[in-house]
Amino acid sequence: MEYQLLDKINFPSDLRxxxxxxxxxxxxxxxxxxxxTVSKTGGHLGAGLGVIELTVALHYVFNTPRDKLIWDVGxxxxxxxxxxxxxxxxxxxxxxxxxxxxxxxxxxxxxPFGTAHSSTSVSAGLGIKIAKDINNDDANVxxxxxxxxxxxxxxxxxxxxxxxxxxxxxxxxxxxxxSIDKPVGAMSTYLTKLLSSKSYSNIRSIIKKFSKNxxxxxxxxxxxxxxxxxxxxxxxxxxEELGFYYLGPIDGHNIxxxxxxxxxxxxxxxxxxxxxHCITKKGKGYKPAEKSDDKFHGVNEFxxxxxxxxxxxxxxxxSKIFGETLTNLAESxxxxxxxxxxxxxxxxxxxxxxxxTKRFFDVxxxxxxxxxxxxxxxxxxxKPYVAIYSTFLQRAYDQIIHDVAIQKLPVRFAIDRAGQVGxxxxxxxxxxxxxxxxxxxxxxxxxPSSQNELIKMIKASTLIDxxxxxxxxxxxxxxxxxxxxxxxxxxxxxxxxxxGSDVAILNLGTRLEACLEASNILNQNNIYPTIADAxxxxxxxxxxxxxxxxxxxxLITIEEGAIGGFASHVLNYIHNIRVKxxxxxxxxxxxxxxxxxxxxxxxxYKEIKMDSKSIVNKILxxxxxxxxxxxxxNLQEK
Numbered sequence: 001m002e003y004q005l006l007d008k009i010n011f012p013s014d015l016r017x018x019x020x021x022x023x024x025x026x027x028x029x030x031x032x033x034x035x036x037t038v039s040k041t042g043g044h045l046g047a048g049l050g051v052i053e054l055t056v057a058l059h060y061v062f063n064t065p066r067d068k069l070i071w072d073v074g075x076x077x078x079x080x081x082x083x084x085x086x087x088x089x090x091x092x093x094x095x096x097x098x099x100x101x102x103x104x105x106x107x108x109x110x111x112p113f114g115t116a117h118s119s120t121s122v123s124a125g126l127g128i129k130i131a132k133d134i135n136n137d138d139a140n141v142x143x144x145x146x147x148x149x150x151x152x153x154x155x156x157x158x159x160x161x162x163x164x165x166x167x168x169x170x171x172x173x174x175x176x177x178x179s180i181d182k183p184v185g186a187m188s189t190y191l192t193k194l195l196s197s198k199s200y201s202n203i204r205s206i207i208k209k210f211s212k213n214x215x216x217x218x219x220x221x222x223x224x225x226x227x228x229x230x231x232x233x234x235x236x237x238x239x240e241e242l243g244f245y246y247l248g249p250i251d252g253h254n255i256x257x258x259x260x261x262x263x264x265x266x267x268x269x270x271x272x273x274x275x276x277h278c279i280t281k282k283g284k285g286y287k288p289a290e291k292s293d294d295k296f297h298g299v300n301e302f303x304x305x306x307x308x309x310x311x312x313x314x315x316x317x318x319s320k321i322f323g324e325t326l327t328n329l330a331e332s333x334x335x336x337x338x339x340x341x342x343x344x345x346x347x348x349x350x351x352x353x354x355x356x357t358k359r360f361f362d363v364x365x366x367x368x369x370x371x372x373x374x375x376x377x378x379x380x381x382x383k384p385y386v387a388i389y390s391t392f393l394q395r396a397y398d399q400i401i402h403d404v405a406i407q408k409l410p411v412r413f414a415i416d417r418a419g420q421v422g423x424x425x426x427x428x429x430x431x432x433x434x435x436x437x438x439x440x441x442x443x444x445x446x447x448p449s450s451q452n453e454l455i456k457m458i459k460a461s462t463l464i465d466x467x468x469x470x471x472x473x474x475x476x477x478x479x480x481x482x483x484x485x486x487x488x489x490x491x492x493x494x495x496x497x498x499x500g501s502d503v504a505i506l507n508l509g510t511r512l513e514a515c516l517e518a519s520n521i522l523n524q525n526n527i528y529p530t531i532a533d534a535x536x537x538x539x540x541x542x543x544x545x546x547x548x549x550x551x552x553x554x555l556i557t558i559e560e561g562a563i564g565g566f567a568s569h570v571l572n573y574i575h576n577i578r579v580k581x582x583x584x585x586x587x588x589x590x591x592x593x594x595x596x597x598x599x600x601x602x603x604x605y606k607e608i609k610m611d612s613k614s615i616v617n618k619i620l621x622x623x624x625x626x627x628x629x630x631x632x633x634n635l636q637e638k
Contacts, residue, residue: 001032001036003029003032003033004025004029005018005022005025005026005029006026006029006030006033006082006087009026009083009087010085010087011083011084011085012059012060012064012083012084012110015056015059015060015083016059016060018060020256020259023053023056023057023060023255023256023259024053024255024256026056027052027053027056027255028285030052030055030056030079030082030083031049031052031079031284031285031286033082033087033090034048034049034052034078034079034082035049035285035286035304036304037078037082037090037091037093038078038093038299038302039301039302039303039304040091040301041091041092041093041094041095041301042094042299042300042301042302042423043075043078043093043094043101043298043299043423044075044076044078044101044297044298044299045078045283045286045289045296045297045298045299046282046283046289046292046294046295046296046297047073047075047076047146047147047176047282047297048075048076048077048078048079049282049283049284049285049286049289049296050076050146050147050174050176050252050280050281050282050283050284051076051079051144051146051174051252051280052079052253052284052285053252053253053254053255053258054144054172054174054252054258054278054280055079055080055083056079056083056255057255057258057259057262058142058144058172058262059080059083059084060259061259061262061263061266062140062142062262062266063139063140064084064110065084065109065110065112066139067139067140067141067142068112068113068125068128068139068140068141068142069110069112069142069144070103070112070113070115070121070124070125070128070141070142070143070144071103071115071121071144071146072115072118072119072120072121072122072143072144072145072146072149073102073115073116073117073118073119073146073147073148073149074101074102074103074114074115074116075101075102075116075147075298076144076146076147076174077102077103077111077115078090078093080110081093081099081108084108084110084111085108085110086099086107086108094423094424094425094598095423095598095599096597096598096599096600096603097597097599098598100425100598101423101424101425101598102114102115102116102425102427103115103116112128113125113128114427116425116427116428117391117392117395117427118147118148118149118152118365119145119149119150119151119152119153119154119155119365120154121143121144121145121149121155121158121171122143122145122155122158122159122162122169122171123154123157123158123161124143125141125142125143125158125169125171126158126161126162126165126167126169128141129141129167129168129169130165130167133167140168140170140266141169141170142170142171142172143169143170143171143172144172144174145171145172145173145174146173146174146175146176146280147174147176147282148342148364148365149365150173150175151342151364151365151366152364152365152366153366153368153369156242159171159239159242159244159273159275160242160243162243162244162273163242163243163244163272163273164243166243166271166272166273167273168269168270168271168272168273168274169273169274170265170273170274170276171244171273171274171275171276172275172276172278173248173275173276173277173278174252174278174280175249175252175277175278175279175280176279176280176281176282176295239275243272243273244272244273244274244275245270245272245273245274245275246275246277247261247265247274247275247276247277248275248276248277248278248279249277249278249279250276250277250278250279251278251279252278252279252280253280253281253284258278261276262276282295282297283295283296286307287307288306288307289307292307293345294345297345298346313477315477315478315479315480316451316477316478316480317348317475317476317477318416318451318454318473318474318475318476318477318478319346319347319348319416319473319475320348320351321348321451321454321455321478321480322347322348322387322414322416322454322458322473323347323348323349323350323351323352324348324351325454325455325458325459326338326349326352326385326414326458327351327352327355327356329458329459329462330352330355330356330359331355333383333462334359335381335382335383336359336382336383336385336462337359337360337361337377337382337383337384337385338352338353338356338359338360338361338384338385338387339360339361339362339363339370339373339374339384339385339386339387340361340362340363340370340386340387340388341362341363341364341365341366341367341370341388341392342362342363342364342365342366343387343388343389343392343416344360344362346389346416347387347388347389347414347416348387348416349362349387361373367388367392367393367395367396368395368396368398368399370386370388370396371386371396371399371400371403371404371411372399372403374386374404374411375399375403375404375407375409375411378404378409378410378411379409383410383412383462383465384411384412385412385413385414385461386411386412386413386414387414387416388413388414388415388416389415389416389417389428389430390415390416390417390418390429390430390431390432390433390472391417391427391428391429391430391431393413393415393433394432394433394436397436400413400437400440400468401440404468405440405441405442405443405468406442408442408466408467408468409468410464410465410466410467410468410469411468411469412461412462412464412468412469412470412471413437413468413469413470413471414458414470414471414473415430415433415470415471415472415473416430416473416475417429417430417474417475418430418433418447418472418473418474418509418560418561419431419474419475419509419510419560419561420560420596420601420604420605420608421474421475421601422475422598422599422600422601422604423598423599423600424598425596425597425598426595426596426597426598429595429596430472430474430560430561431561431562431591432561432562433470433472433561434447434472434508434537434559434560434561434562434565434566435561435562435563435564435565435568437470437537437538438537438538438565438566438569439564442467442468443467443468443469443470443538444464444467444468444469444470444491444492444536444538444539445469445470445471445472445536445537445538446460446461446469446470446471446472446535446536446537447471447472447473447508447509447510447534447535447536447537447559447560447566448471448473448509448510448535449507449509449510449511449512449513449533449535450478450479450480450481450510450512451478451479451480452480452481453489453533453535454471454473456487456488456489457471457489457535458471459488460488460489460491464491472509473510474509474510474560475601476601478510489535491536491539492536492539492540492541493535493536493541493544494506494532494533494534494535494536494541494544495532495533495535495544496530496531496532496544496547497512497516497531497532497533498519498530498531499530500519500528500529500530500531501528501530501551501552502527502528502529502552502553502554503527503529503530503552503553503554503555503556503619503622504529504530504531504532504548504551504552504554504555504556505518505519505529505530505531505532505556505557505558505615505619506532506534506544506545506548506555506556506557506558506570507531507532507533507534507557507558507559508533508534508535508537508557508558508559508560508566509559509560509561510560511558511559511560511610512531512533514605514610514611514612514615515531515558515612515615516531517612518612518613518615518616518619519531521612521613521616522616522619527619527623529619530548530551530552532544532548534557534566537559537565537566537569538569540569540570540573542573542577542578545570545573545574545578546578546580549574549578549580549582549584550580552584553584553585554584554585554586554587554619554622555584555585555586555587556586556587556588556589556615556618556619557570557586557587557588557589557590558588558589558590558610558615559589559590560591560610561590561591562590562591562593563590563591563593565590566590567588567589567590570586570588571586571588574586585622587618587622589609589610589615589618591608591610592608596608
């Protein structure tokens with residue numbers, strides 16, 4: 001498709017040559033391009049559609065990349081990528097060797113700070129602004145807080161410090177959920193234009209100068225009267241109290257007003273940080289997104305005309321299995337409560353909320369608060385389930401240690417997106433939770449090898465009432481057998497899936513299927529490994545480990561996590577605790593000591609040598625120290 005204006009724009013410098021009257025048409029074309037791109041690549045659509053006009057206005061008014069523009073959260077930034085030299089590559093978004101789905105410093109000089117987790121922009125922007133001031137560089141630093149990022153404590157910490165330091169940082173709130181509910185209209189826009197103008201700034205300066213000659217109590221009264229009057233008109237009292245010059249709320253889709261106000265902000269050297277409040281509509285301009293409950297927050301490839309996903313599957317995701325199972329258990333256990341941090345649908349807890357609204361809590365992007373609130377619930381004999389993605393749970397590590405583990409409170413952690421997560425890349429991979437949880441005293445850590453095993457672990461967790469516990473599971477779908485006959489599991493006990501000889505594979509998590517595929521190849525070449533499923537990273541099933549060591553020459557462990565996790569605890573048992581002297585060869589397969597770039601999950605596991613073929617080669621090296629060709633080796637990639 002040809003675009004009259006967008007085809008001429010490769011960088012923001014091209015954009016700035018346009019007439020102001022052209023900007024709305026450019027915005028329309030940019031919105032269309034964004035929709036068509038995400039329909040082919042999948043990814044985050046709704047948030048980007050909400051900032052089309054804001055993106056155009058910011059690059060039109062400010063001199064990027066000299067002026068630093070930080071997008072928080074990063075999935076707002078697809079339109080920004082199109083305007084900043086990446087238009088021709090935009091359809092490689094989220095693909096192997098393609099553009100990243102979030103903001104990445106190494107990708108472009110227009111991306112001054114990586115933002116994939118939310119609520120970091122104000123703190124990072126303040127650091128950049130301090131550095132600019134030290135270097136006598138008057139470049140602007142602009143932070144765009146959006147898509148719920150203001151619900152996190154880190155954002156307020158940054159705002160508080162910026163206000164105290166009185167640095168001229170520009171913070172823009174992309175309020176697409178009406179989180180600070182004020183009317184948007186002609187009067188509001190007029191007031192914002194007035195408050196951002198030089199004339200109003202001069203009046204404030206006169207008030208300041210005049211008040212200096214008055215007694216302190218009268219001076220403070222005059223100043224507070226002016227601040228209060230402004231707050232009554234515009235609604236910015238909170239941000240004024242934090243030390244910001246508040247402007248808004250304004251219509252974030254009115255390109256002409258946006259440009260006028262941003263030009264006022266740029267040209268008027270206000271001597272304090274500035275907070276501009278924009279009201280936007282998530283999914284703006286695409287009817288299927290506007291009508292959708294989640295506004296097309298995260299989507300697979302879809303039909304542009306209908307909005308229907310092109311990925312059809314009858315399989316249930318692990319997240320949905322968790323949501324359904326917990327909801328079923330809550331039917332007969334009124335002490336079960338569910339907590340998540342702005343990921344209700346992603347974690348499957350929308351199912352729980354529909355049934356038990358009063359026992360469901362979405363705390364926003366506030367993982368620390370979620371964990372400590374759960375700890376409080378546990379002290380009152382409730383059974384809190386905290387469902388958070390592995391990568392986001394990292395934010396709450398101090399609370400996990402101090403508020404949960406030390407006090408041995410039975411908080412249950414449902415850790416979604418464990419392991420590699422495909423196109424969302426290293427910022428969203430669940431690489432470290434096995435390591436950072438198994439190092440803690442008083443913790444039980446489980447990892448199911450299948451959806452049936454996940455159901456068993458959720459049921460088992462309801463009975464753990466004397467310590468914290470966690471079960472981790474991957475993104476995506478799996479095989480689910482008859483759930484009506486799911487037996488219970490014993491805490492700390494694994495099992496042998498099939499018996500062999502000579503070599504044993506001890507699996508933790510969903511690599512079991514790859515282990516079985518590897519075993520089938522090896523069987524056809526007269527090698528018959530024993531396959532065991534550990535189930536628990538902590539406590540270890542030491543009797544199972546003893547059994548495998550006593551009856552095999554070789555032991556290989558495999559887990560979907562970084563060094564320092566399951567394998568480390570197995571090795572510690574073998575070398576430091578096990579009484580019987582060990583003469584076995586023990587090898588470990590875990591994530592390499594690097595961050596894995598975005599690509600399809602199966603490509604990631606192949607790259608890090610955790611696919612079935614790599615497991616075969618690992619075992620063959622035990623026998624003759626080299627990789628050899630064997631028959632029936634051509635597995636169909638999944």
